[in-house]
Amino acid sequence: MPEPTPIPTDQLHFALPPTHPTAAEERRYRKERLVAAVRLFGRHGLDEGVSGQLTVRDPEFADCFWTNPFGVPFALLTVSDLVLVNGDGKVVEGRHHVNQAAFTLHAEIHRARPDVVAAAHSHSPYGRALSALGEPLEPITQDACAFYEDHAVHAAYTGVAVDPGEARRVAAVLGPHKAVILRNHGVLTVGDSVDAAAWWLLALERCCQVQLAAKAAGTPVPIAHEDAVRTREQLGSDLVAWINYQPLYQQIARGEPEMFE
Numbered sequence: 001m002p003e004p005t006p007i008p009t010d011q012l013h014f015a016l017p018p019t020h021p022t023a024a025e026e027r028r029y030r031k032e033r034l035v036a037a038v039r040l041f042g043r044h045g046l047d048e049g050v051s052g053q054l055t056v057r058d059p060e061f062a063d064c065f066w067t068n069p070f071g072v073p074f075a076l077l078t079v080s081d082l083v084l085v086n087g088d089g090k091v092v093e094g095r096h097h098v099n100q101a102a103f104t105l106h107a108e109i110h111r112a113r114p115d116v117v118a119a120a121h122s123h124s125p126y127g128r129a130l131s132a133l134g135e136p137l138e139p140i141t142q143d144a145c146a147f148y149e150d151h152a153v154h155a156a157y158t159g160v161a162v163d164p165g166e167a168r169r170v171a172a173v174l175g176p177h178k179a180v181i182l183r184n185h186g187v188l189t190v191g192d193s194v195d196a197a198a199w200w201l202l203a204l205e206r207c208c209q210v211q212l213a214a215k216a217a218g219t220p221v222p223i224a225h226e227d228a229v230r231t232r233e234q235l236g237s238d239l240v241a242w243i244n245y246q247p248l249y250q251q252i253a254r255g256e257p258e259m260f261e
Contacts, residue, residue, distance in 0.1 A: 017193060017242050023060040030056045030194060031066055031079050034118070035259045036252050037198035041122060042074030043252070044202060048123040051186075053102035055085075056118040056194050057110060063087040065110060067103065069096030078261050087111065108167035109174065109190060116190040118197035126208035127187035134183045137207050140220040144207045145231035146240075151179035151204075178236070179204050196238035199245040 020026040034056045041047055041054070052074070055065040068074070069083045083094030087110075089103050106119050130137075134155055139148045154173045170188075174180040178200050179189045187204055191197035214220040223231070234240075252259075 015243070015246055017195075017239070026059040027066075030059065030117075031082055032260055033194040033249070034066055034068070034082065035077050035079050036249055037120070037194050038068045038074050038077045039256060039259055040198065040202075040248055040252055041120075042077075044205075046122040046124045046201070046205065047074040050099060051102070051123045052121060053099055053106060054118065054120045054194070054198070055103070055106045055110065057116070058084065062114070063111075064092065065103075065106065067098060067106070069094065070099040072096060078259050080261060104164055105167045105170060105188070108164060108171045109188070112168070112171040113174075113176075113190060115192065116197075117192050118194040119188065119190045120197045120201040121186065121188040122201055122205070123186040124201075124205045124208075126212060127181065127205050128185070129212055130208040131181050131183050131185055131187065136181065137204070138211060138220065139223040139225075139228035139231075140214055141207065141210055142223075142231055142235070143203060144211070145223060145228045146200075146236040147179055147204065147207065148228040148232045148236075150177050150232060150236055151181065152177050153181045153183065154185075155183055157182075157184040178238075191241060192238045193242055195245040195249065196241040199241040199248075202248075203241075203244075 020029055034054055038054055050071050053067060055067045058064040064084055064086050066082050066084055068077055069081055072081050083091050083096050083098055085098050085103060086092050087107055089100055091098055102121060109119050110116055136153050137144050137147050139145050152173045154170050181187055189197050189200035189204060191200055
């Protein structure tokens with residue numbers, strides 16, 4: 001039998017973020033990805049009662065955002081359930097209320113960061129545990145290096161974030177970074193796509209879990225600054241996040257197609 005001939009790399013499929021010729025097509029795409037992300041958060045136990053919010057900027061109206069509505073279970077969300085909310089928190093399309101406390105925070109994040117297409121916030125178990133310590137993620141694993149010098153800790157707790165002033169302070173702490181740990185509260189991540197923002201939150205939650213476990217077991221060995229920076233440059237982009245997220249998206253999209261109704 002002759003030795004197999006390698007297939008040229010330009011003939012192999014490699015998924016990259018798609019582009020859409022019209023705002024309507026891009027809007028549908030973003031809404032579908034948003035619903036899939038919300039359902040995935042439900043699968044991973046990142047919902048907590050009515051807490052938790054994901055938003056994506058409308059491709060045509062930059063100060064309007066699609067989001068999961070107040071009180072609709074993450075695991076049952078469909079595209080038709082989504083609501084469109086303007087920058088003042090008013091529902092302009094949809095049949096449900098919006099979570100005003102969560103959206104106040106998201107609105108200020110989006111307002112401060114025009115580059116942010118999507119934001120995700122969760123009262124996740126390990127995120128909350130690390131937030132209660134008021135500590136940042138440390139570069140103790142390769143995965144944590146994606147957040148090295150690219151996340152912040154909001155070192156104040158002032159109750160439920162219904163005050164735009166407090167939300168603006170959180171946005172200022174987030175700055176140019178991809179994530180913020182909200183002390184005694186939870187975590188928030190952002191990205192240039194729903195997929196990136198969702199992946200960063202899932203990854204951040206797992207990194208929080210590993211850090212807590214490692215410190216409970218002993219004294220973790222940190223990765224050196226130069227190596228952590230180099231690893232972040234390799235793993236910390238929104239494109240890498242998008243690529244990492246695709247297996248999760250494919251699983252839920254094929255397993256729960258009714259969410260696109």
